[in-house]
Amino acid sequence: MSARLIVSASAAVLGLGLLGACTSGATGTPAPATTSPNPVVIQKQAASSQGTVKLTAAVVGDLGQVLTEQNGMTLYRFDKDTGNPSKSTCDGACATTWPPLLATGSVDVQGVDADLVSTVTRSDGTQQVTVAGWPVYRYAKDTQAGQANGQGVGGTWAAVTPTGAKAAAPAPVNDTEIRTTTIPGLDTVLTDQNGMTLYLFTKDSKKPSKSTCDGACATTWPPLLAVGEVRINGVDPKLVGKVTRADGSEQVTVGGWPMYRYSKDTAPGQANGHAVGGTWFEVEPAGCKVAEGKKPTAAGTGGY
Template sequence: MKTSWRSASLVATAAAVLALTTACGQEQGAQSTGSQNVGATAAAGDYGSSTSPGNGYGADSGTQQSAAAQAESAGQLAVTESTKLGKVLTDSAGFTLYRFDKDTAEPPKSSCDGDCAKAWPPVPAEGAEAATGVDKTLLGEVTRSDGTKQLTIGGWPMYRYAKDTKAGDTNGQGVGGTWYASAPNGKKATLADLPGLSVRKDPKLGDIVVDKNGMTVYRFMKDQAWPVSKSACTGACLEKWPAVAPVSADDTKGVKKKGLMGFTRPDGIKQMTVNCWPIYTFSGDTAPGDTNGQGVGGTWYAVSPDGKPVGASE
């Protein structure tokens, strides 16, 4: 009986490995470059430059607006047209208003305090007025931890960005993979409603995968896809290259379905894969269409619809 049980166990294990192999299908020449590096922090040169130097929130003290400017009322809100972002919400002076992914809209809550609030000054609720194209019923307020009232649009707390120095600037777009210009309804400004993952034709790279915000998706050559998905990007690396959160296979368009799944990293973060390869965005990309992460460190590449690294030597 003991021998029979062991045989059955071996058969079950083999079947599970076979199923995983069939789902993930190790591609020729794309094996991880040294399994001993899986889960370890790579060399700094592999991360690429960040657009968020200084205090870690995307701005340093030398570039921040004056305290008076930070505290100014938004006044009469307006809607401007951006060739890259579509309809963008601005204040009365034409400065872009932003929203933070780590905040919540239901109920409204701001998670940006201290140094974060210096880099991203909260927009005061007092004095803000709706304009043409802005539904006044979406305007609200949230009480911050310091007791001040912050403007909300559709429940999302609104901010300015210290590195925007003139009307129309959108330097805060995509910073840290968590800050985005606000649309008139409080959602992220975008030219179109995109699925969780889709394909965009880049003039230089051809067909590449983008996320729901239209941001280019990348692969790290030190990651592993077989027999299980593993990310070698942790710590400071993950700050430069935020992991793409899992999306339903039904919420994709043009992306190969095989190996399209999510997994849970050792740090507890849930990450999406394309053909079982973990995928990321790049903090150095600030607007849809940017491909600043392409080829960084010779290890980061845009992802093709079948999950291969575009332009990499495999």
Template sequence: MKTSWRSASLVATAAAVLALTTACGQDGAPAAGSQNVGATAAADGLGGAGVGAGTGSGTGAGNGYGADGQQSSAAEPAGRLAVTDSAELGKVLTDSSGMTLYRFDEDTAEPPRSHCDGDCATAWPPVPAADATAGSGVDKAMLGEVTRADGSKQLTIGGWPAYRYAKDTKAGEISGQGVGGKWYALAPDGKKATLASLPGLSVKKTELGDIVVDKNGMTVYRFLKDQAWPTSVSACTGACLEKWPAVAPVPADATKGVRKKGLMGFTRPDGVKQMTVNCWPIYTYSGDKIPGDTNGQGIGGTWYAVSPDGKPVGAPKK
């Protein structure tokens, strides 16, 4: 007996749904009230994300640069640059007083250009180029300068404009690390200071248990208002996404210890490409300053670190 076109269509549709379920199944029903990232986030969604709430890590509400309007003193000379060894970040570049130097992701190195002015430059004072010299472990060829919009000369390292952080008050502090997901301590070659490179995603043992971390060792989180099935949908938009940056996709073979099922990337309606674990969208937290921080754990009762199989670590059971 011949199969009708309608029957064949139904069979094909069922097979497609089964395949999608296998690829993007979830460990529970889709969260009620989840919304597409192209829509306006509900007010309680932002509250749950901790947007605008102080984090105790220098990344709370205020001018958006992590200093809450804090005024900085006049720019101090850099003097003889040095390299210090950080247990969290490896080799970090400092000025002659031992203060950590930082770089800003919105700047450019080729050509060198600073995009930090006004309130931003108050929170992150530019390091003057005058009198900066290379100390032990620093290649003088890495030192340069860029002319800022106000005509002043700013030190560059490997082309990247260098800054201090107003909330660092003593030598060796790195409280600016990871602020806003855009500020990072400088390595001697101008790159972001980091320990030996990690896989794109890997597993770290912590007090919370085994959790997923990104290539920089930063804790990865899940938002309970997101959706994994039948397709990955993020409910974190706008100010929420600034607080909780989306983790960029990485190849599955560039991960270690993370469950391969549902390990894929997707393109959000806002054009941002985001990684998933077991089809759940994943994020880092701007309030985590150094590898190993879990300051985002439990915020708003909706944000939790991710286990190797994609489950939210420590989330209340439904």
């Protein structure tokens, strides 16, 4: 059964101003907590004071309930660490990107079992807070409370739950969707239903629509296939269509251009495919390529 196009109300309204000329050219199991040689005081819902680290269970985005620190910043665990025995392996440049949560005084817990909270001695002698044995960290690219930009980075980082487990990523959406997002340095670009950046290939053609990326090319640049309902949000519906590929599958097009993802983008908000080979570019809501002279900033590139 072929996919149908479903347009959200917001897309229909937003689309009125988008049609026109282009602006540019074509869960892990918790391990037992490990007590440090000099354990800090763990307090249950104590009054916070200067020097107190605070662990709080909070709902963050689509991740459900995860741990945050005293400033509301999401906390993470690293697959390359160990929880039993507790060991932190993130030092140097890694610890700059992923600052460890250090216990400089007491640790106040709210919504967390105090028996799961302890500390581990890092290589520099500082005490890092652990939950169910796992050292916990912040993420430098989370700039305000409620963000979880570190979820899934490198396939090794995940927000940590109140039990010390890894937060599960939201279940993939079954239907294909065209969305928009803002990537620093690139402005507004298109993404798929999972927030992954979309690209066009200048060796394809848009009139008529034709995809030329097959075989190994399609492994590196997976085509955005029309699966289930093709939902549209933030793009003029008149710009969205489909083209039949050589294998008979239907690929979504915007402005006539076949849409692709990039295999080296491992998390939403990344744009590692920008200007690769001088032929691959992100896509603006008007269905045009992002100008080659633009460049994604650090916030729009891959993590550590």
